[in-house]
Amino acid sequence: MKRQPIIAILVTLMALGLGAIGQATPSATIVIKNARIVPITAPDIERGTVVIRNGRIAAVGAHVSIPGRARIIDARGLAVYPGMIDSGTRLGLVEIGAVRATIDTTELGEFNPHMRAIIAIHPESELIPVARVNGITTVVSKPSGGIFSGQAALINLDGWTWEEMELKAPVGIVFNYPSIRSGRFFDFSTFQFKERSYQKAKKERDEKLKKIRKLLDDARAYAKAKEARATDPSLPPLKTDHVLEALIPVIRGEWPFIVEANLERDIKSAIAFAEEQNVRIVLSGGADAWKVASLLKEKNIPVILGPILRLPQREDEPYDQPFTTAKTLYEAGVLFAFQTNDAANVRNLPYHAAMCVAYGLPREEALKALTINPAKIWGVADMVGSIEVGKLANIVVWDGDPLEIRSQVKYLFIKGRQIPLTTKHTELYERYRNRPE
Amino acid sequence: MAMKTLHRLGTIVVGLMLVSLAQAEGRSSGQTILIRNATIMTVTKGTIKNGSILIRDGKIAAVGKRVRAPADAQVIDATGKYVIPGIIDCHSHIAVDGGVNEGSLAVTAMVRIEDVLDPTDINIYRDLAGGVTTANILHGSANPIGGQNAVIKLRWGKTAKEMLFEGAPPGIKFALGENPKRSNFSPPPGTPRRFPATRMGVEYVIREALTEAREYMRKWDAYRQKVAARNGDRNDLIPPKRDLKLEALAEVLRGERLVHAHCYRADEILMLIRLAEEFGFQIATFQHVLEGYKVAKEIAAHGAGASTFSDWWAYKVEAYDAIPYNAAIMTRKGVVVSLNSDSAELARRLNLEAAKAIKYGGLTEDEALALVTINPAKQLHIDDRVGSIEVGKDADLVIFSGHPFSVYSIVEKVFIDGQIYFDREADLARRAEIEKEKETLKEQLKSKEKPKKKTEEPSEKPTGR
Numbered sequence: 020m021k022r023q024p025i026i027a028i029l030v031t032l033m034a035l036g037l038g039a040i041g042q043a044t045p046s047a048t049i050v051i052k053n054a055r056i057v058p059i060t061a062p063d064i065e066r067g068t069v070v071i072r073n074g075r076i077a078a079v080g081a082h083v084s085i086p087g088r089a090r091i092i093d094a095r096g097l098a099v100y101p102g103m104i105d106s107g108t109r110l111g112l113v114e115i116g117a118v119r120a121t122i123d124t125t126e127l128g129e130f131n132p133h134m135r136a137i138i139a140i141h142p143e144s145e146l147i148p149v150a151r152v153n154g155i156t157t158v159v160s161k162p163s164g165g166i167f168s169g170q171a172a173l174i175n176l177d178g179w180t181w182e183e184m185e186l187k188a189p190v191g192i193v194f195n196y197p198s199i200r201s202g203r204f205f206d207f208s209t210f211q212f213k214e215r216s217y218q219k220a221k222k223e224r225d226e227k228l229k230k231i232r233k234l235l236d237d238a239r240a241y242a243k244a245k246e247a248r249a250t251d252p253s254l255p256p257l258k259t260d261h262v263l264e265a266l267i268p269v270i271r272g273e274w275p276f277i278v279e280a281n282l283e284r285d286i287k288s289a290i291a292f293a294e295e296q297n298v299r300i301v302l303s304g305g306a307d308a309w310k311v312a313s314l315l316k317e318k319n320i321p322v323i324l325g326p327i328l329r330l331p332q333r334e335d336e337p338y339d340q341p342f343t344t345a346k347t348l349y350e351a352g353v354l355f356a357f358q359t360n361d362a363a364n365v366r367n368l369p370y371h372a373a374m375c376v377a378y379g380l381p382r383e384e385a386l387k388a389l390t391i392n393p394a395k396i397w398g399v400a401d402m403v404g405s406i407e408v409g410k411l412a413n414i415v416v417w418d419g420d421p422l423e424i425r426s427q428v429k430y431l432f433i434k435g436r437q438i439p440l441t442t443k444h445t446e447l448y449e450r451y452r453n454r455p456e
Numbered sequence: 457m458a459m460k461t462l463h464r465l466g467t468i469v470v471g472l473m474l475v476s477l478a479q480a481e482g483r484s485s486g487q488t489i490l491i492r493n494a495t496i497m498t499v500t501k502g503t504i505k506n507g508s509i510l511i512r513d514g515k516i517a518a519v520g521k522r523v524r525a526p527a528d529a530q531v532i533d534a535t536g537k538y539v540i541p542g543i544i545d546c547h548s549h550i551a552v553d554g555g556v557n558e559g560s561l562a563v564t565a566m567v568r569i570e571d572v573l574d575p576t577d578i579n580i581y582r583d584l585a586g587g588v589t590t591a592n593i594l595h596g597s598a599n600p601i602g603g604q605n606a607v608i609k610l611r612w613g614k615t616a617k618e619m620l621f622e623g624a625p626p627g628i629k630f631a632l633g634e635n636p637k638r639s640n641f642s643p644p645p646g647t648p649r650r651f652p653a654t655r656m657g658v659e660y661v662i663r664e665a666l667t668e669a670r671e672y673m674r675k676w677d678a679y680r681q682k683v684a685a686r687n688g689d690r691n692d693l694i695p696p697k698r699d700l701k702l703e704a705l706a707e708v709l710r711g712e713r714l715v716h717a718h719c720y721r722a723d724e725i726l727m728l729i730r731l732a733e734e735f736g737f738q739i740a741t742f743q744h745v746l747e748g749y750k751v752a753k754e755i756a757a758h759g760a761g762a763s764t765f766s767d768w769w770a771y772k773v774e775a776y777d778a779i780p781y782n783a784a785i786m787t788r789k790g791v792v793v794s795l796n797s798d799s800a801e802l803a804r805r806l807n808l809e810a811a812k813a814i815k816y817g818g819l820t821e822d823e824a825l826a827l828v829t830i831n832p833a834k835q836l837h838i839d840d841r842v843g844s845i846e847v848g849k850d851a852d853l854v855i856f857s858g859h860p861f862s863v864y865s866i867v868e869k870v871f872i873d874g875q876i877y878f879d880r881e882a883d884l885a886r887r888a889e890i891e892k893e894k895e896t897l898k899e900q901l902k903s904k905e906k907p908k909k910k911t912e913e914p915s916e917k918p919t920g921r
Contacts, residue, residue: 116771117640146770210644330801334578335894337887338585338804363770370808373863423863424811444769448781448817451749452788 048072049435050085051416054094058406059101059390069099071412074435079406094416097429100386101406102156102413103421104393105368106323107303107358110150110158111140111174111181116363125164130234132265134169136162137188140181148442150365151176154421156413156433157186157403158365159323159358159393161193161277166231168193170265171277173397175413177433190397191301192269194276196289197227228292235296238266275299277323281306281332290318301396303358306332309344312351321396322348324388325358327371345375349384356393357385373422385422411435488512489874490525491855494534499541499822499829500844509539511851514873519845532855532869540825540860541844542589542852542872543806544832546763547716547743547796549594550579550803551608551619557596558603562636562651563665565628566700567603569593573616579800584610584878586804587854587867590621590842592796592832594743595629597718600636600652600661602629604704605716607836609852609872625837627714627740628704632658632724633774640772659727666735669705672696676706714740714837716763720774722750729758741835743796745786746778752789761792761835765802766812783827784817794832811861821861850874 049071056064056079070078070086078084085091114121123139140160150158156176162169170189178184201220206213241263248254268274276293280286281304290311293300302308303323308315315322324345331340348355359368372385394404402411412435419426431438489511496507496519510518510525518524525531549556553574558564573593583591589610595603607624634640637653652658675696683690707713715732719725719742729751732739739760742748746769748755748762755762764786769778786793795810797803806828813819813827833843841850851874858865870878 114770115773115776117634118773145776208645328801328805330579330582335890338582338883364768367767370863374805377864377866424808425815425861427815443777444779444781444816447749447777447779448785451752452781452785454750454753456753 047435048077048086048089049092049412049432049437050089051092051094051099051414051430052085054416055098056406057098057100057386059386060405060407069406069414071414071432071435074412076406076408076410076412076414078408092416092430094430096418098417098419098421099406100154100415100417100421101390101404101410102151102415102431102433103154103368103389104356104403105150105155105158105359105365106356106393106396107325107360108158108160108365109163109360109362110146110160110176110365111142111144111184111362112136112160112162113362114141114144114146124162124168126162126169129165129230130167130262131162131165131169132167132192132269133261134162135172135189136160136169137172137174137181137185140172140174140184142178142180142184145443146362146365147176148438149363149444151431151433151438152428152440152442152445153366153369154415154417154428154431155365155368156415156431159190159397163193163279164195166195166197166227167266168195170274173399175411175433177436177438186402187397187399189274191275191277192265193303194278194289194300196278196280196285196292197224197231198280198282198285199224224288231292232296234262235266235270235298238263238270242267242270269298272297272299275301277301277303279303283307283310286311287314290314290320294318304360305355306341306344308353308355309340309347312347312353315348315353316351320353321392322353322355323358323393323396324348324355325371326360327357327374328367339378342374342378345372345385345388346379349380354392354396356388356396369422370424376422382422487874488517488526488529489851489871490523490529490531491534491539491853492523492531494537494539494855495859496845497538497540497821497825497860498845499825500846502822509845509851509853511853511871511874514851514875516845516847516849516851516853519847534855536858537868538856538859538865539845540587540807540854540856541829541849542842542854542870543587543828544794544836544843545583545588545591545797545803545806545828546741546794546832546835547594547798548583548591548800548803549596549798550583550591550800551575551577551593551616555596556594557598559596559598562599562661563601563701564595564599564603565601565665565702565704567595568606569595569603570606570616570620573606573608573619575614575616575619579803580610581612581878583797583800583803584612584870585867585880585883587807587856587860587870588803589852589854589870589872589877590833590836590838591803592627592716592836594627594716597629597631597635598638600631600658601665601705602631604628604713607838610877611872612877621838621841623838623841625714626707626712627716627836628708630662630715630717630728630739632717632719632728633721634772635718636661655721655724655727658724659731662728662731665705666709666731669702669709670735672699672702673706673709709735709737711737716741716743718743720744720746720772720778722747725751726754729754729760733758740837741794744798746775746782748791749779749782749785750777752786752791755786756790761794761831762786763794763796763832763835765798766795766809767816780812780816783813784819787813787819787823787827788817792831792834793827794835795827796832807856807860807865808863814861824861 052068056067067081068083109124112123126134161171172188173186173190174184199220201217278289278300280289301321305322305324357372359365376382376385391404394400412432414432416430417426492508496504508523510523553572558567593606605627607621608619611619741761741763743763745762745764767780769775783793810824810828813824830843833839853871855869856865868880
């Protein structure tokens with residue numbers, strides 16, 4: 020009797036069956052049908068199907084043939100959107116803001132272009148599930164502090180390790196453009212208020228720019244020295260300078276500086292500096308971007324705008340200035356994306372965008388600034404940012420408009436894996452709502 | 457410095473323009489106004505579609521589907537709009553000149569926010585533009601027992617005194633946890649650490665202060681008894697020494713001063729409940745109370761209100777277990793819950809924060825709206841005056857362009873006591889004028905300055921708020 024092959028066949032069939040019915044593995048095929056689909060880069064599909072296979076979007080359309088063995092989700096009444104992208108966070112780098120041991124954004128010293136955020140991402144951060152269950156599947160996690168803070172990382176919010184989470188790292192080097200800070204400030208060393216004149220503040224800023232120029236010149240010289248040694252081994256060996264090494268790709272135009280600047284004078288100065296140094300920049304923060312929108316367009320500088328939910332920079336600015344800036348940029352033709360610049364509150368990213376819509380930005384543009392725009396800015400538009408065949412299956416199924424607060428995520432997929440919607444918050448909710456009377 | 461002066465002038469110009477707006481657009485409290493054909497969310501009496509509100513003498517004179525208005529009434533057509541009661545922010549630090557913390561002592565019940573109210577704080581206007589009409593301005597959380605609060609209406613353009621909410625019962629700030637024990641920062645160089653340094657010490661400080669207050673009360677009661685026994689003749693009687701700090705705490709013990717207690721952890725919430733019960737008074741509100749959901753049963757049994765955030769968490773260790781379902785769980789267990797801002801920025805969108813209680817925990821629309829209207833009114837004991845759209849209450853109203861829980865809706869008009877204090881149309885119309893005035897002032901300042909070497913164009917100073 021040929022029992023063994025029969026058992027083998029039965030076991031194989033069972034395994035395949037389990038694979039199709041149970042928790043989706045990245046190699047499983049998932050079909051989301053009867054849903055409204057918002058691809059972003061194509062017109063909305065009132066009732067259609069998305070097929071996910073091997074972690075990618077295999078098909079999307081009104082009439083899609085459904086493959087044989089697949090897990091089917093009937094998404095009638097629901098809407099399918101690409102996962103949102105937060106282009107500026109500290110997710111995975113900060114756990115509790117007041118606890119230094121949990122903060123990995125800010126290394127000591129002024130010039131840290133060689134610090135790599137990607138390897139410091141804590142995959143088990145409780146903040147990560149909280150963010151993704153509101154539809155944010157991908158974020159830029161960036162260092163801060165000093166002048167060159169380090170290398171920012173673009174990550175998907177799912178993975179056993181940072182390696183599995185990594186989508187692209189680095190996406191740029193964070194550059195805290197030295198600001199001319201004049202006026203009254205609080206001096207912690209003497210615990211007093213002090214006054215700094217514009218002239219003095221500008222002088223301090225110019226000193227810093229001098230140092231930065233020298234560093235970039237050194238990096239150019241270092242690059243040359245490296246090239247020379249590649250062709251002429253007789254030259255004495257070059258000691259590795261990690262700081263200068265990290266700046267070479269910026270000098271070559273491979274990586275941008277992510278310039279953190281909010282004041283008009285700093286933004287203008289940064290743009291001029293970038294031109295002078297022939298480096299590519301992405302403007303981050305950009306609170307005064309509305310004042311220099313045409314300049315940003317002229318120089319083709321993308322803007323990572325946010326946080327939107329903040330107070331105006333100046334006492335006498337219109338009360339809605341932070342909310343109308345996005346509209347101004349859109350009308351000027353500037354490419355922009357949104358950021359929360361946060362960690363614990365990344366889940367509120369859609370509401371930053373929504374506030375701009377309330378104050379004049381077309382809703383479609385807000386959605387783009389949450390999806391395809393950041394994908395373009397960070398150079399990953401072939402991987403994420405829309406529901407298109409071939410892209411990663413970062414897919415979110417909503418029961419309503421993602422920009423509206425009352426909408427809920429019903430299904431969440433990152434790289435084709437269905438992510439459970441449980442978080443620390445839902446667990447505590449379940450536990451304590453059931454505390455006995 | 458010239459730029460600072462320009463800045464001041466600019467602010468004064470704005471302030472003046474906004475004051476004149478308040479006076480020109482707002483009417484005297486005698487003006488009769490009819491807001492017609494809106495969706496009126498009364499909070500306590502349901503929602504009226506295509507309804508109208510008649511305002512007279514600063515009060516709500518009539519609400520309903522059919523409201524007759526006198527011929528001389530100013531009519532505001534609110535077709536397609538939504539009207540809600542003015543939002544009440546139960547935890548705010550706007551309009552305070554200087555710091556909100558007299559942090560030098562662990563018990564500062566004698567200091568008063570009312571003494572340092574700053575009616576020129578631009579955040580009053582910004583929060584008004586978000587629909588806030590009443591705010592509970594609190595002392596900070598540096599001390600286990602802080603200072604006295606001030607409940608104000610955001611009457612932009614008026615004096616500090618005129619902003620005070622007439623008749624609002626007095627309150628005081630208590631604070632538990634990391635802030636009063638100062639575990640998140642080091643003292644300035646050369647300064648010793650201040651007691652308490654633990655949650656144990658926090659309880660002790662409050663216990664000790666309340667004990668002193670009780671003894672103070674007894675001394676004064678004994679003195680008054682003696683005076684009464686002599687039919688008011690007090691010639692040879694020496695009264696006890698007056699102590700403003702202990703007087704405020706005696707008011708707490710007598711139930712005359714509302715305690716608003718900043719707290720996070722379940723254990724400290726329970727601690728204060730038991731301590732208050734021991735001393736025979738009730739905590740009016742627990743503030744922040746982010747772990748309130750864990751001891752909702754005890755909070756409800758004690759009868760305290762809870763004023764919390766919608767979804768902030770993880771900024772401190774004691775906020776790590778905070779969940780956005782807090783408001784919903786506590787509401788379901790019978791606690792009167794409000795959502796507050798503790799932030800001039802968040803106060804601009806408390807309507808949206810209220811919507812989050814629907815998303816996280818499934819409160820109904822009325823329950824959610826109550827979190828920022830009638831509930832904080834109840835917590836502050838001013839619900840006879842504000843917090844819902846009912847005949848006889850103050851005409852504190854907000855007109856939204858759409859449903860207040862929709863992210864796409866914005867505030868169009870805000871009434872306080874029947875006067876318009878914020879009008880978006882008027883605000884927009886004034887902007888060009890204000891810009892021109894600012895340019896004129898800049899030119900004037902430049903022509904007065906000594907000719908300087910031409911450097912980069914200096915613009916406005918960063919406020920870094």
